[in-house]
Amino acid sequence: MKLAITQLYLVRHAHSEYTPDELTRPLSERGKVDAKHVTELLKKEKIDAVCSSPYKRAVETVEGIARHIGQEIKIYEEVRERTLSSKLVKNFDEAISLLWEDPAFSLEGGESNLTAQKRGVQGIFKIIEEYNGKNVVIGTHGNIMVLIMSYFDPQYDISFWRKLEMLDIYCLTFDDDNVKIVKRIWTQSAELTAQKDRSL
Incomplete structure (x- = not known):
């Protein structure tokens, strides 16, 4: 069966309060404010479904748009953040560099x-198959998001990851299983600029 055009909105979660428990780490107050801006933006995108990593910070970032469209968030374990190590990593940037x-x-x-x-x-292919021809929001995380994008285009590398913001949204347009368009549609810094402009 040929698949239709599907748009996936990959949402890197908003700022979170650090805790050692990856699963239950919540958004910070700043992150909650940013998540509200994301909801308002995505209301304009004709979203059909919302999926997410099981991690609380990802779920909280996209739960507003799920409520708006009256849909439950479907959890996909596949889009959770990559497991870096079973031990405490002292130098995060060095570890990421070695992995890339x-x-x-x-x-x-x-x-x-x-x-x-x-x-x-x-996980992405499962979502495309399940939501063929739909516009789908996916709450996810920085490293796994870039790894997914780099599968389709190697320009999305560690340098791209370092420039990614918290929060950030990229829309990937798929024709069948092939990415045709990648478009950045929102960043946290863009919202800050917009807020400054509105206050002038």
């Missing part, structure tokens, strides 16, 4: 780029 230098390399108890990417892309 060698896609097959992994830290102790963690996922390599290849492993995490395969998982994330499997």
Whole structure:
């Protein structure tokens, strides 16, 4: 069966309060404000469904648009953040650099780029199959989001990841299983600029 045009809105979650528990880490007060702006933006995009990583910060970022369209958020384990290590990582940037230098390399108890990417892309294809021809919001995370995007186009690399904001939204337009258009539609800094302009 040929699939129709499907638009996936990959939403990197808003700012969160750090806790060691990945699953239950909530949005910060700043993050909650940004999530409201995302809801208002996505109201204009004719969203049909909302999916998310199981992590609370991702769910909280997209739950507003789910309420607006009267749909439950469907959880996809595949789009959760990559597991970096089973141990505390002292130098996060160094660890990420090592992982991107060698896609097959992994830290102790963690996922390599290849492993995490395969998982994330499997989730994307499942979503495309289930929501064929729909506009779907996906609450997710920075590293797995870029790994997914890099599967379709290698220009989305560690340099791109470093420029990603918290919060950030990219719309990927698929024809069948092929990405035809990638468009950045919202950033946290863009909203700050808009707020400044409105106050003038």
